[in-house]
Amino acid sequence: xxxxxxxxxxxxxxxxxxxxxxxxxxxxxxxxxxxxxxxxxxxxxxxxxxxxxxxxxxxxxxxxxxxxxxxxxxxxxxxxxxxxxxxxxxxxxxxxxxxxxxxxxxxxxxxxxxxxxxxxxxxxxxx
Numbered sequence: 614x615x616x617x618x619x620x621x622x623x624x625x626x627x628x629x630x631x632x633x634x635x636x637x638x639x640x641x642x643x644x645x646x647x648x649x650x651x652x653x654x655x656x657x658x659x660x661x662x663x664x665x666x667x668x669x670x671x672x673x674x675x676x677x678x679x680x681x682x683x684x685x686x687x688x689x690x691x692x693x694x695x696x697x698x699x700x701x702x703x704x705x706x707x708x709x710x711x712x713x714x715x716x717x718x719x720x721x722x723x724x725x726x727x728x729x730x731x732x733x734x735x736x737x738x739x740x
């Protein structure tokens with residue numbers, strides 16, 4: 614089963630918008646394709662148990678969502694590596710906290726940080 618066009622388009626849009634590099638986009642596309650190849654028919658059987666990491670970045674001034682990405686948990690390792698490039702200096706944010714929450718199977722909002730310098734509200738959910 615191939616990755617959905619919607620998932621691919623989200624990744625390509627992030628590259629176009631400069632939110633991720635072309636290299637990171639290629640890695641995500643490759644991981645997405647590999648994930649789908651590896652699961653085959655089993656992916657359909659487990660669709661009800663699918664989990665996602667959702668990252669949402671909102672502009673504090675306009676209230677508009679700047680980034681809204683849903684990543685299948687199977688892509689989270691690649692996603693965390695990419696995300697760490699964007700959030701290394703935000704006070705109160707610890708990427709290890711995200712990794713630990715995922716390892717422990719937590720769900721719900723695991724990160725809720727306001728970056729006053731950039732005027733952004735960053736939220737990460739496990740669904």
